[in-house]
Amino acid sequence: MISDLYAYLFLYYFFLIFSTIVITSYIILGIVSIFETISYFRRNSFVSYKSILASPFSPSISILAPCYNEGLNIVDNVRSLMSLHYVNYQVIIINDGSKDDSLERLIKVYNLETVKYPINPKIKTAQIRGIYKSKNPVFEKLIVIDKENGGKADALNAGLNFSNSEYVACIDVDCMLIEDALQKMVKPFLERTDKKVIATGGVIRIANNCRIENGKLMEVNMPKKLIERYQIIEYLRSFLLGRMAWSRLNGLLIISGAFGMFDRRVMIDAGGYDVNTVGEDMEIIVRMRKFMQDNNRKYKIAYIPDPLCWTEAPDNLKTLQLQRNRWTRGTIETLRKHRKLFMNPKYGYLGMLSYPYWLIYERLAPIVEVIGLLFLGYLYYLGALNWLYAWSFIIVAYLFSITFSMAAILSEELTYRQYTKKGDALKLLVVALIEPFTFHIFTLYSALRGNFDYYTKKKGKWGDMVRKGLGS
Amino acid sequence: MQEYYNDLISIYLSLPLLIQVIWVVIFIEILLILSSFINLNLIRRRYQYKIIEQQKLTDKYQEILINYIYFTEDEIEEKNKSTKLLKIAVKNKSDRKVIQDLILTLHNDLTGELAVFLETLYYDLGLVQYSLKKMNSPVWFIKIKGIREVTQMKVKDVYTETLMLINHKNQLLRSEAQLTMVKLYQFEGLKFLDTLQFPITEWQQILLIEEIQSIRNCEVPDLTNWLYSKNDSVICFSLKLVKLFNQIQMKEDLIKLVQHPSEKVRRTAIDILGYFRISEAKTILKQIFKKSVAETQLFIIQALSQLSDKKDIPFFEKQLNSSDFDIKQVAYDTLKDLKPFLVTINLNKE
Numbered sequence: 001m002i003s004d005l006y007a008y009l010f011l012y013y014f015f016l017i018f019s020t021i022v023i024t025s026y027i028i029l030g031i032v033s034i035f036e037t038i039s040y041f042r043r044n045s046f047v048s049y050k051s052i053l054a055s056p057f058s059p060s061i062s063i064l065a066p067c068y069n070e071g072l073n074i075v076d077n078v079r080s081l082m083s084l085h086y087v088n089y090q091v092i093i094i095n096d097g098s099k100d101d102s103l104e105r106l107i108k109v110y111n112l113e114t115v116k117y118p119i120n121p122k123i124k125t126a127q128i129r130g131i132y133k134s135k136n137p138v139f140e141k142l143i144v145i146d147k148e149n150g151g152k153a154d155a156l157n158a159g160l161n162f163s164n165s166e167y168v169a170c171i172d173v174d175c176m177l178i179e180d181a182l183q184k185m186v187k188p189f190l191e192r193t194d195k196k197v198i199a200t201g202g203v204i205r206i207a208n209n210c211r212i213e214n215g216k217l218m219e220v221n222m223p224k225k226l227i228e229r230y231q232i233i234e235y236l237r238s239f240l241l242g243r244m245a246w247s248r249l250n251g252l253l254i255i256s257g258a259f260g261m262f263d264r265r266v267m268i269d270a271g272g273y274d275v276n277t278v279g280e281d282m283e284i285i286v287r288m289r290k291f292m293q294d295n296n297r298k299y300k301i302a303y304i305p306d307p308l309c310w311t312e313a314p315d316n317l318k319t320l321q322l323q324r325n326r327w328t329r330g331t332i333e334t335l336r337k338h339r340k341l342f343m344n345p346k347y348g349y350l351g352m353l354s355y356p357y358w359l360i361y362e363r364l365a366p367i368v369e370v371i372g373l374l375f376l377g378y379l380y381y382l383g384a385l386n387w388l389y390a391w392s393f394i395i396v397a398y399l400f401s402i403t404f405s406m407a408a409i410l411s412e413e414l415t416y417r418q419y420t421k422k423g424d425a426l427k428l429l430v431v432a433l434i435e436p437f438t439f440h441i442f443t444l445y446s447a448l449r450g451n452f453d454y455y456t457k458k459k460g461k462w463g464d465m466v467r468k469g470l471g472s
Numbered sequence: 473m474q475e476y477y478n479d480l481i482s483i484y485l486s487l488p489l490l491i492q493v494i495w496v497v498i499f500i501e502i503l504l505i506l507s508s509f510i511n512l513n514l515i516r517r518r519y520q521y522k523i524i525e526q527q528k529l530t531d532k533y534q535e536i537l538i539n540y541i542y543f544t545e546d547e548i549e550e551k552n553k554s555t556k557l558l559k560i561a562v563k564n565k566s567d568r569k570v571i572q573d574l575i576l577t578l579h580n581d582l583t584g585e586l587a588v589f590l591e592t593l594y595y596d597l598g599l600v601q602y603s604l605k606k607m608n609s610p611v612w613f614i615k616i617k618g619i620r621e622v623t624q625m626k627v628k629d630v631y632t633e634t635l636m637l638i639n640h641k642n643q644l645l646r647s648e649a650q651l652t653m654v655k656l657y658q659f660e661g662l663k664f665l666d667t668l669q670f671p672i673t674e675w676q677q678i679l680l681i682e683e684i685q686s687i688r689n690c691e692v693p694d695l696t697n698w699l700y701s702k703n704d705s706v707i708c709f710s711l712k713l714v715k716l717f718n719q720i721q722m723k724e725d726l727i728k729l730v731q732h733p734s735e736k737v738r739r740t741a742i743d744i745l746g747y748f749r750i751s752e753a754k755t756i757l758k759q760i761f762k763k764s765v766a767e768t769q770l771f772i773i774q775a776l777s778q779l780s781d782k783k784d785i786p787f788f789e790k791q792l793n794s795s796d797f798d799i800k801q802v803a804y805d806t807l808k809d810l811k812p813f814l815v816t817i818n819l820n821k822e
Binding site: 046048 | 494508512513516519643671675678682705767797
C-alpha cells in the first residue's frame with residue numbers, strides 16, 4: 001500500500017515537473033522566436049537582392065531534386081525550378097529508378113541526350129544508369145541523372161557527387177519555390193565573417209488550395225479541408241515559433257528536407273546523406289554539426305522565416321499518418337545514432353541543449369503524454385482521481401495550446417501576412433480552439449505508431465504520399 | 473454582486489496552493505488569448521484602413537506630381553500652383569510620407585532631366601530636411617531610411633556624417649553608409665576602405681561591386697595601398713576590383729599575395745592570377761601547392777590549368793592520384809586539352 005502511494009507521488013510530481021518545464025521552455029522559445037522573426041523582417045526589409053541577380057561574383061548553386069514516380073507533374077516542376085531568379089545555378093534532377101514515365105517525359109519535353117561526365121565517387125550510391133543534358137541551349141541549366149532506385153537520401157547523394165557548385169539546395173521536386181528563393185537562401189552564407197555558415201533552412205508553407213499557374217504562386221488561399229488547416233497552424237507554430245528561436249541560439253537540429261541549402265564541401269566531408277534512415281534531413285544536420293565541432297571549426301546553421309517554399313500537405317488521415325510515422329522513426333533513428341552527443345560537454349550547445357531538448361520534447365513527449373493519460377484513467381478506475389486537480393491541469397494545458405497557436409498567428413500577421421482574406425483569422429482561431437482535442441490526439445497516435453513500427457522494424461519507403469499536384 | 477464576489481474569493485483561498493497558482497495561470501492565459509484575438513482583428517482592420525487611406529492619398533498626389541514633371545515652360549503658373557499645394561501638404565505627416573514615397577518611386581523610374589526635376593522638387597518642398605533628420609535618428613532603421621533618401625536624391629553634403637557611420641557597430645548601418653559613399657562620391661568614396669575596421673562581408677562586396685560597375689567616365693583609382701591593408705576583407709575586395717577593371721599591371725602585387733597569411737586572400741589572388749593568365753606565377757603556385765589545404769589546392773590547380781603548357785604535363789599527371797576528386801577532375805580536364813589522345817584513365821575509379 002505504501003509502495004503504491006510512493007508510485008503515485010512519484011508519477012504525480014514527475015508529470016507536474018515535466019509539464020512545467022515543457023511549458024516554460026515553449027514560452028521562452030516562443031518569445032525568442034517572435035523577437036527574432038520581427039528583427040529578421042525589419043533587417044531584411046532594407047535588403048536589395050537586385051545586385052546578386054547578375055553579379056559575376058555570385059556563388060554557384062546546384063539544386064538537387066530527387067524524383068520518384070513524379071511523371072504527373074515532373075515537367076511543370078522542372079520548368080518552375082528553371083525559372084528562378086538567380087544568375088549562377090543549375091538544376092540537377094535525380095530520377096531514382098522511377099517505375100513510371102518520369103524520365104521519358106523529361107527526355108521528350110526538354111530534348112535530352114546522354115552525356116559522359118565524371119562523377120565524384122566519394123559518397124557511395126546505387127548505380128548511375130546515365131546522365132542527360134538538353135540539346136537545346138535554353139535548358140542548359142538542366143541536368144538529369146538516371147539511377148537505380150536507392151531511396152531519397154541515395155538520390156541526393158548522387159546529385160551531391162555530381163555537383164561542383166559551392167552550395168547545394170536540396171529540395172523535394174514537387175515543392176514550389178518562390179522566384180527569389182535562392183537569393184534569399186544564399187545570403188546567410190555570404191554575410192558571416194566570424195563563423196562558417198554550413199546550412200540554411202527555410203520555412204515550408206502549405207500550398208493546398210492556393211492558385212498556382214505555370215509553376216508560380218499567384219494567390220494564397222486558406223485550404224478548404226480542416227485537416228489541411230490544422231497543418232497550417234502546426235507549421236506556423238513549428239517554423240515561426242520553434243525553429244526561429246533555435247536558429248538564434250545556433251541550436252537547430254533539423255532543416256526540412258523539402259528545402260534546405262548546404263555548403264557542398266562540408267556536406268561531402270561529413271559523409272553526405274545517411275541512406276539507412278527515413279529521417280535523412282535531420283540526420284545530416286546533426287552529422288554536419290558534429291563534424292564541425294570535431295574539427296574545432298566555428299559554424300552556424302541559419303534559418304530564413306520568409307515563405308519561400310510551398311508544398312502540398314497531406315489531405316487525408318492515411319497519408320498524414322504515414323508522414324508522421326516517418327518523421328517519428330526518423331527522429332528516433334537520428335537520436336539513437338548520435339546518442340554519444342547527449343549531455344556531452346565537448347559538443348557545447350549541441351550536446352548540452354539541442355540534443356537533450358529533442359530527446360525529451362520531441363522524442364519522449366508523446367510517450368510521456370500517453371502515459372500521463374493512462375495514469376489519469378487508472379486513477380479514475382481506482383476512484384482515486386481528484387477532479388479538481390484533473391480539470392485544472394486539463395484546462396491549463398488546453399489554454400496554453402491555444403495561447404501558443406495565437407502567438408504563432410499573431411507573429412505571422414505582424415510579419416509575412418499570407419492569409420489576408422476576410423474570415424481567414426477567424427478560421428485559424430477556430431482551428432486553434434479545436435486542435436488540442438482533435439488533431440493533436442491524431443498526431444499523438446501517429447507518433448506512437450511510429451515508435452511501434454520502429455521497434456517492430458516495419459519500414460515505409462519514400463514516395464508513399466499520393467500527390468495531386470500543385471496547381472492541378 | 474459583492475457577496476458573490478466575496479464567495480468566489482473565499483472559495484479560491486480555500487483551494488490548495490498549487491491549484492491557486494494554476495488558476496492564476498489559467499486567468500493569464502484567458503487574458504492572453506482574448507488580447508491576441510482583439511489585437512489580431514485590430515491589426516487587420518488598421519492595415520486595411522491604412523491601405524485604403526494611403527491609396528486615396530497616392531491617387532491624389534500622383535496626378536499632381538506627374539503633371540508637375542511634364543509641365544512645359546508656358547505652364548509656369550500651374551507649376552507654381554502645384555508646388556504651393558505640395559508645400560502645404562508636406563506639413564501633414566501622413567501626406568508627407570505619401571509624397572515622399574511617390575517622389576522616390578518616380579525618381580527610381582526616371583533618368584536625366586526628369587529625375588533632376590524631382591530632385592529639385594525634393595529640395596524645394598523641404599523634404600531633404602526631413603531625410604537629414606531621419607539620418608540623425610538614434611533608431612538604426614530610421615537612420616537607414618534617411619541615408620537611403622539622401623542618397624537617392626543625391627544630397628552630396630553628407631560626406632562627414634556618412635563617413636562617421638562606416639565603423640558603426642550595427643552591420644546594416646555601416647553597410648548602408650559604405651554603399652552611400654560609393655553612390656554619392658563614386659571612386660572618391662572608396663576612401664572609407666582606409667579606415668574600415670570591420671570586415672566587409674561577401675554579400676556587401678557584391679553590392680559594392682554592383683554600384684562600382686555603374687560608375688561611368690571616371691579613372692580607376694590606384695588600388696595598391698588597399699592590397700596591403702591590415703583588413704583582409706579589404707584586400708579581397710580590392711582584388712575583385714583588380715579583376716573587374718583588368719588591372720593586369722598589378723601582377724607583381726598579385727604574385728606577392730599568394731603567400732599572404734590569410735587563406736581567403738591567397739585564394740582570391742590565385743584565382744585572379746589564373747584569370748589574367750600570368751605565367752610568371754607558375755613557379756610560385758607549384759611551390760605552394762604541396763603545403764596548401766585541399767580547397768586552396770583546387771584554386772591553385774584551376775589557376776595553373778589556365779597557365780598550362782606541355783611542360784606542365786608531369787605536374788598534372790601527378791595530380792591524377794590526388795585523393796580530392798575535384799582536383800583530380802581539373803587535372804584530367806587539363807591533360808585532355810594538353811595531350812588529348814593520351815588520357816585514358818577512368819576518373820570514376822577510385
